[in-house]
Structures are given as structure tokens and as C-alpha cells.
Amino acid sequence: MKGPRATVRQSPRIRVRTATTAAFVVLAAMVPAAIATADAQQVEASLPYVCAFPSGQREATVRVSAAVPDRVAPHQAIRPSGVTTAVELPAEAVADLKAPQNAEVRAATSLAVGVAQNGASAEATWRGTAQPVAVPDSGPLTLTATGDVPTVTARSAGDLTLSAGNLALDLAVTTPDGVDAAAAPLTVTCSLDDKAAPGHGLLATVPVGGGASGPSRSPSGSGTPSPSSSHSPSAQSPSAQDPSGSGGGPRSGRAPKAAAGASAAGASAPTCRYDAAQPADAMSLNAYITGYANVRKQKGAALLPPSCTLIEQGQPDFQFPEGDGPAIISQHSEGRLSYQGRKQTAPFKATFLTFDFVPVTATMVLEQTGPLTIDSLGQMDMTTFYTTMDTYVRVPLVLKVTSLTVNGTPLAVGSSCRTRTPLSSADPEAASHPGDHLVLHGRGEYALGEPATGYILLSGGPLTGEAAIPAFTGCTAGGENLDALLTASVSGPGNYIKQIQGQTCGVASPVEGQCTDDLQPAQIPVPER
Numbered sequence: 001m002k003g004p005r006a007t008v009r010q011s012p013r014i015r016v017r018t019a020t021t022a023a024f025v026v027l028a029a030m031v032p033a034a035i036a037t038a039d040a041q042q043v044e045a046s047l048p049y050v051c052a053f054p055s056g057q058r059e060a061t062v063r064v065s066a067a068v069p070d071r072v073a074p075h076q077a078i079r080p081s082g083v084t085t086a087v088e089l090p091a092e093a094v095a096d097l098k099a100p101q102n103a104e105v106r107a108a109t110s111l112a113v114g115v116a117q118n119g120a121s122a123e124a125t126w127r128g129t130a131q132p133v134a135v136p137d138s139g140p141l142t143l144t145a146t147g148d149v150p151t152v153t154a155r156s157a158g159d160l161t162l163s164a165g166n167l168a169l170d171l172a173v174t175t176p177d178g179v180d181a182a183a184a185p186l187t188v189t190c191s192l193d194d195k196a197a198p199g200h201g202l203l204a205t206v207p208v209g210g211g212a213s214g215p216s217r218s219p220s221g222s223g224t225p226s227p228s229s230s231h232s233p234s235a236q237s238p239s240a241q242d243p244s245g246s247g248g249g250p251r252s253g254r255a256p257k258a259a260a261g262a263s264a265a266g267a268s269a270p271t272c273r274y275d276a277a278q279p280a281d282a283m284s285l286n287a288y289i290t291g292y293a294n295v296r297k298q299k300g301a302a303l304l305p306p307s308c309t310l311i312e313q314g315q316p317d318f319q320f321p322e323g324d325g326p327a328i329i330s331q332h333s334e335g336r337l338s339y340q341g342r343k344q345t346a347p348f349k350a351t352f353l354t355f356d357f358v359p360v361t362a363t364m365v366l367e368q369t370g371p372l373t374i375d376s377l378g379q380m381d382m383t384t385f386y387t388t389m390d391t392y393v394r395v396p397l398v399l400k401v402t403s404l405t406v407n408g409t410p411l412a413v414g415s416s417c418r419t420r421t422p423l424s425s426a427d428p429e430a431a432s433h434p435g436d437h438l439v440l441h442g443r444g445e446y447a448l449g450e451p452a453t454g455y456i457l458l459s460g461g462p463l464t465g466e467a468a469i470p471a472f473t474g475c476t477a478g479g480e481n482l483d484a485l486l487t488a489s490v491s492g493p494g495n496y497i498k499q500i501q502g503q504t505c506g507v508a509s510p511v512e513g514q515c516t517d518d519l520q521p522a523q524i525p526v527p528e529r
Contacts, residue, residue, distance in 0.1 A: 040067035040068060040069055040070070040081065041067065041068055041069070041070045041204065041206075042065070042066075042067055043064065043065055043066040043067065043068060043080075043162075043203050043204045044063075044064075044065050045063065045064045045065075045164065045198070045201075045202075045203050046061060046062075046063050046198075047061070047062045047063070047064065047164055047192060047193075047197050047198075047201060048060075048061060048062075048192070048193040048196045048197055049061070049062050049087075049167060049190040049191065049192055049193060050190065050191050050193055051089075051093065051167075051169065051188050051189070051190035051191075052188060052189050052190070053092075053093050053096045053188060054096050054186075055092065055093075055095070055096050056092075058089070058090055058092055058093040059090060059193075060087060060088060060089055060090065060093065060190060061087075061088040062085065062086070062087050062088075062111075062164070062167060062190070063084075063085075063086040063088075064083075064084070064085055064086075064111070064164060064203060065082070065083070065084045065086075066080045066081065066082055066083040066084070066149075066203070066204075067080065067081045067082045068080050068081075068162070068204045068206055069206055070206075070207075071206065071207045071208075072154065072206060072207075072208055073208070073209060074154055074156055074157060074208055074209050075153065075154075076153070076154075077151040077152065077153045077509065078151060078152045078153070078154070078160070078206055079151040080126070080149050080151075080162075083126055083128065083146065083147065083149050084128070084144060084145070084146050085109045085111055085126065085128050085144075085145045085146075085167075086142055086143070086144040086145070087107070087109065087142070087143045087144075087145070087167070087169060087190075088140055088141070088142045089140060089141045089142075089143070090140055091138060091139050091140055093141075094135065094136065094138075094139070094140065094141045096186070097135060097171065097173050097186070098173075099135040099173045100173075100175060101137075102134070102175075103134075103135045103173050103174060103175055104132040104133060104134055104135065104173070104174050105132065105133055105135050105141070105143070105171055105172065105173050105174075106129075106130065106131075106132050106171070106172045106173075106174065107129070107130040107133075107143040107145060107169060107170065107171050107172075108127070108128070108129050108130070108145065108169075108170040109126075109127065109128045109129075109130070109143075109145040109167060109168070109169055109170075110125055110126075110127050110167070110168040110169075110170075111125070111126040111127075111128075111164060111165070111166075111167050112124075112125060112164075112165035112166045112167070113125070113126050113149075113162055113163065113164060113165060113203070114161075114162070114163040114164075114165050114201075115152055115160065115161075115162060116160070116161045116163070117154060117156070117158050117159065117160040117161070117208070118156065118158045122281060122282070123165065124149070124150045124152060124282065125149075125150070126147075126149040126150075127147050127149070128145030128146050128147035129145055129146070129147055130143045130144055130145040130146075131144075132174065135173065143169075143171075150282060151509075153508060153509060154206075154208040156208070156209075157208050157209030158208055158209070159205050159206070159207055159208070160205070160206045160207075160208050161202060161204070161205050161206075162202075162203045162204045162205075162206070163199075163200065163201045163202050163203060164192060164197075164201040164203055165192060165201065166189065166190065166191055166192065167189075167190040167191075167192075168187065168188070168189055168190070169187070169188040169189075169190060170186070170187050170188075171186045171187075171188065172186075268305075268306065268524060269288055269305075269306035269308075269346075269524050270306070270307065270308055270339055270340070270346045271308070271340075271520065272286050272287075272288060272308030272309075272310075272338065272520050272521055273286065273507075273518060273519055273520045274286070274310065274507060274519070277341060278310060278336075278338060278341075280507045280508070280519075281312070281508075282508055283312060283313040283314070283315070283508070284310070284311070284312060284313070284506075284507050284508060285310075285311040285312075285313050285457075285458070285504040285505065285506055285507070286308065286309065286310050286311065286504065286505050286507065286519075286520065286521055287308075287309050287311065287460060287501055287502050287503070287504040287505065287521050288306040288307065288308060288309070288501075288502045288521050288523070288524050288525055289306070289307055289309055289463075289499050289500065289501045289502070289525065290303075290304055290305060290306045290307065290499065290500055290524075290525050290526070290527045291303075291304055291463075291497070291498050291499035291500050291527045291528070292304065292497070292498055292527055292528075292529060293467075293495060293496075293497045294495045294496040294497070295350070295352065295469070295490055295495060296492060296493075296494045296495050296496075297489060297490060297491075297492055298352035298489065298490070300350075300352050301529075302348060302350035302364070303348065303350070303527060304345060304348055304366075304499070304527070305345075305346050305348050306346070306524050306525065307337060307339065307345040307346050308337065308338045308339060308346075309335050309336070309337060309338070309372075309501070310335055310336050310337075310338050311333055311334070311335040311374065311457075311504065312333060312334050312335065313331075313333045313457070314331050314332040314333045314334075315331070316329060316330070316331040316376075317329070317330045317331065320382075321382065324382070325382075326379040326380055326381055326382060327379070327380040327382060328377070328378070328379060328380075329376070329377070329378040329379070329380060329387070329389065330375075330376065330377050330378075331374075331375070331376040331457070332373065332374070332375050332376075333373070333374040333375075333376075333457065334371060334372060334373055334374065335372040335373075335374060336368060336372055337366075337368045337372070337395075339365075342367075343367065343368040344365045344366060344367045344368060344400075345365055345366045346365070347363055347364070347365050347402065348363070348364060348365070349361060349362065349363050349364075350362055350364065352489070359406075359407055359408070360404065360405070360406050360407075360489070361404070361405040362401050362403070362404050362405075363401070363402045363403040363404075364399060364400060364401050364402065365400050365402065366397040366398070366399055366400075366423075367397065367398045367400055367418070368395055368396065368397060369396045369397070369398050369422055370395070370396040370422075370435070370437070371395075371396075372393070372394070372395040373393070373394045373395070374391060374392075374393050374457060375391065375392050375394075376389055376390070376391040376457060377389070377390055377391075378390065378444075384447070385447070386445070386446070386447050387445070387446045387447075388443070388444070388445050388446075389443070389444045389445070389446070389455075389456060390441065390442075390443050391441070391442045391443070391444070391455055391456075391457060391463075392428070392429075392439060392440070392441055393438075393439070393440040393441075393442070393463055394427070394433055394437050394438070394439055395437060395438055396422035396423075396435065396436060396437040396438070397422050397423050397437075397438050398418050398419050398421070398422050398423075399418060399419045399423065399469065400417065400418040400419075401413050401417040401418065401472070401475065401486065402417075404482070411482070412477035412478055412480075413475045413476075413477055413482055414474060414475060414476050414477040416473075416474035416475075417472065417473075417474050417475035417476075417482070417486070418472065418473065418474055419469060419470040419471065419472055419473070419491070420470050420471050420472070420473045421436050421470045422435075422436045422437055422438070422470070423436070423437075423438045423467040423468065423469060423470070424436040424437065424438070424467060424468045424470070425437065425438050425439035425465050425466060425467050425468075426439070426466075427439050436470075438465060438467050438497070439465050440463040440464060440465040440497065440499060441463065441464060441465060442454065442455025442456075442461055442462060442463040442464075442501075443455060444456040444461060455501070457504070458503075458504050458506075459503055459504070460500070460501040460502045460503050460504065460523075460525065461500070461501060462498060462499070462500055462528065463498070463499045463500075463501060464496070464497065464498045464499075465496075465497050466493075466494060466495065466496050466497065467495050467497060468492065468493040468494070468495070469490055469491045469492060469495055470491060471483070471487040471491050472486040472487050472490070472491065498527075498528060498529065500525040500526065500527060500528055501525065502521055502523040502524060502525035503521065503522070503523040504521065505519060505520065505521045505522065507519045
């Protein structure tokens with residue numbers, strides 16, 4: 001016979017520590033996994049900066065210490081560890097804080113670090129937080145910030161350098177009772193005094209491979225070569241590391257499976273990879289998306305074939321509650337459709353019985369005419385760590401008709417046949433997202449130790465929405481205007497859309513089974529009605 005279970009009360013400190021661990025597991029579902037590094041060399045740099053305080057430009061000394069590998073092989077990640085950024089502010093800058101007696105100052109630092117190899121460069125961000133420090137009545141003040149920083153992965157041989165750049169410093173003054181003394185923190189921007197800085201801010205040089213420089217390769221974010229060749233270094237967020245040791249985030253239980261016999265590079269899907277014209281960087285993902293779009297007037301649906309989406313993933317933000325409420329997770333990412341260098345879907349055909357008796361076949365594409373944004377907002381229960389995530393994808397898409405066949409007879413439509421404006425959806429946050437655009441929504445759920453269900457950006461899943469198709473324009477060839485015909489046949493509201501996004505490929509740190517050898521998505525999703 002089992003008696004009632006004892007209730008164990010966790011102290012706030014234990015609870016926060018447990019919640020932080022759970023947060024990293026949840027974030028692993030949102031950010032690709034990082035890799036461990038090799039043996040370390042010590043970094044100790046004292047650098048002169050000029051900081052813009054309200055009272056004027058002030059000189060400051062920034063000391064950066066860290067440990068980085070002595071040498072790595074291509075494709076082996078470089079993870080700086082023990083990173084400390086100490087900022088010594090002069091007395092004049094301290095006076096700008098206007099701190100009351102016995103006040104403390106809290107600080108957060110954001111140091112831009114240049115990554116360079118073989119003549120190409122990119123940038124990573126080293127963030128840190130400092131413990132509260134008492135504000136002195138007079139004299140200088142030193143703030144020492146620590147924190148995890150991104151990894152860097154070099155995919156070709158040659159020396160890779162890390163150099164300090166601009167520094168952002170967030171300062172918040174609190175009174176002895178812990179209340180903010182100011183309405184908002186003070187944000188200070190600091191520039192490296194390049195002429196006075198030793199080695200122009202050089203922090204470390206890490207030989208990659210044999211140390212010999214090869215052909216020019218690009219670090220992430222600048223001129224990255226085609227993924228089919230050698231690859232550039234790229235930064236990767238440490239929050240992506242899975243504390244459970246699984247090496248990656250949870251995969252969606254509803255993640256679409258690859259079509260039988262299909263491969264990402266095969267005929268069933270277009271090429272989907274980064275190249276010199278569309279370079280990858282630290283947080284770059286690519287994925288295929290496919291599905292159906294109803295045409296309400298025709299009482300049918302158009303099959304949208306697999307199309308490539310290139311995604312620049314944003315850093316997740318995790319906010320813990322002060323009381324018993326849920327933790328809040330938010331993430332903003334941006335992307336673009338990619339087909340043969342153009343921001344559009346692959347061409348697709350649809351055949352309908354116009355006016356219920358005339359068979360009409362149209363070849364169409366959806367052209368992206370503005371930013372594609374991906375906004376995720378979720379909640380994590382602080383007791384069970386059960387997480388729900390709502391994601392809204394917003395993108396302005398114009399429907400373009402490239403060819404038309406009526407009852408078997410080709411009918412010229414010209415080169416400019418398209419909807420007058422983008423497809424439009426009702427937006428739950430219309431004031432923040434003006435203009436005509438398509439809105440697709442996905443909801444994902446995740447429990448610790450269980451696979452995710454529904455839609456999560458990293459692992460994919462179903463996205464649904466409803467759109468109005470605008471009137472057509474420019475559909476003229478041979479002196480015949482077909483605008484009215486297409487508008488009467490297709491345009492109107494209430495067109496349901498269901499798209500399936502496949503598992504993403506994190507090109508900076510590819511995971512086996514998620515990426516092909518040339519860093520295309522390994523998974524081609526299957527459309528669902």
C-alpha cells in the first residue's frame with residue numbers, strides 16, 4: 001500500500017538553478033548544437049577605449065582574459081572559456097551614474113569580437129554580466145563581467161584571429177534596498193582606440209590545421225563560399241549545448257519525414273544552400289517547406305512543391321519570473337525564400353475547372369517582396385518545465401502567373417502577370433506589423449525528456465493560415481487583357497494554407513542526419529492536407 005508522497009520545498013536558489021538548467025535544455029530545441037574545443041592558450045589583453053558618457057567622451061581601460069585552443073583541426077570548434085571582461089571607468093564617468101549614497105551598480109557587457117582567416121572576416125559577440133559593485137564616493141570604478149561566449153568553427157586551414165572591437169556597456173544603479181535608482185539603465189558605447197591598442201586589439205591567434213594558409217575562405221557573415229567547397233569559420237551560441245549530452249535539441253514528433261527515395265539535392269527539391277552570393281553566418285539555418293494552398297473560388301487546392309528557405313536565427317531570450325508565474329521565452333528570426341538566386345518559391349502548376357467546366361492550368365510562383373520574419377513566444381512552467389511555443393511567420397508574397405493554358409490551348413499572359421499587392425492575412429498584432437502580408441502560425445509543445453510536438457523552428461512542423469488573394473494586374477499579351485478573367489477566377493478572401501517545414505540544417509555546426517555533405521537540408525517534408 002502506498003502512502004501519500006512527501007512534498008519537498010525547494011529553496012529559491014535551488015529552484016532558479018534547476019530552472020536555468022531546464023532553460024538550456026529548452027533552448028537546445030531552438031538553437032543548433034555546439035561542439036567542444038581543444039587544449040587552451042591563455043589570453044590576457046589590456047586595451048584602451050573611449051566611452052561616450054552623457055558628460056562627454058571618457059577614456060577607459062578594458063581588460064579581456066580567456067582561454068582558447070593552442071591549435072585546432074578544420075571543422076573543430078573553438079570555444080573560448082573563462083572569459084572575463086573588466087572595465088575600469090574613470091572618476092568622471094562614475095559621477096555620470098548620479099548614484100545615491102551606498103548605492104550599487106550592476107553591469108552587462110557586450111564586446112564585438114572580429115573573427116578573421118585568410119583575408120576574410122566576420123563578427124561574434126562576447127556577452128557578460130557583473131556582480132553588483134558598490135559605487136565609490138570618488139575615484140575610478142572597475143566592473144568585472146563574465147559569461148559564456150559563442151564558439152567559432154574554422155572549415156579550412158590557416159591562422160584564425162580573434163580581435164576586440166566595439167563595446168556596449170549597460171549600467172543600472174540600485175539603492176541598498178535593491179530598488180533601481182534610475183528609471184532606465186544607462187547604455188554606454190565604447191570604441192577601441194585602435195592607434196593606441198596593442199596589435200590593433202588582437203586577442204589571440206589560433207592555428208587551424210597545419211597552419212599554412214590556403215585559398216581565401218570567408219568566416220561566417222562575409223563572402224562565405226559555396227557549401228560544396230571548404231567552409232568558413234562561424235560562431236555558434238553556447239546556449240545551444242544540450243546539457244543532457246544528446247548533442248542536439250529535441251526533434252519534433254511531427255517533423256515531416258523525407259519522401260521515399262528523395263534527397264535534398266535530387267530532382268524533387270531545388271538546391272538549398274548558402275554560397276558567395278548568399279553567405280552563411282553563425283546562426284544560419286536552411287530548410288525546405290511544402291504544402292497546400294486552397295483557392296476557395298475554384299473549390300480546390302494548389303500543391304506548393306518543396307521550396308528553400310534560408311533563415312538567420314536570432315538569439316533566444318529567457319526571462320525568469322519573480323514569483324510563481326511561468327518563464328517567458330522569445331526569439332526573433334529572419335529569412336528569405338531562395339530559388340536560383342531569387343527570393344521566390346519554386347514554380348508550381350495548378351489545374352482548376354474555371355466556371356465549373358473550363359479546365360485551366362496555370363504555372364505560378366510566389367515572390368517575396370519584403371522581410372520574412374519568424375517570431376516565437378513561449379512559456380515554461382517553472383515546476384514541471386513543460387513548455388509551449390507559438391510562432392508567427394510573416395512575409396509579403398506576390399502571386400505571379402508565368403504561363404496559362406485554357407482547355408489545352410496556351411494563352412499568353414506576358415511577363416508581368418501578378419497580383420496587384422501581396423497576399424494578405426489578418427494579423428493578431430496588426431499595429432506592429434502594418435501592410436499586406438501572409439501570416440502563418442505554428443504551435444509547439446515540449447516536455448523535458450520527451451520529443452517536441454507541433455511546430456518548433458529548429459525541427460519544423462505544420463504552419464497554417466488564411467489569406468486573401470488580391471486582384472491581378474499586368475496579365476496582357478497580344479492585345480488581350482486577362483486581368484479580369486484571373487481576378488474573377490481566383491481572387492478573394494478565405495483561402496486556407498497549410499505548409500509543412502522540414503527539419504532545419506544548422507550550417508555552422510551540422511548534425512548528422514539533418515544536413516547533406518554539401519550542407520543542404522537532408523529532410524524533404526511531405527505536404528499534409
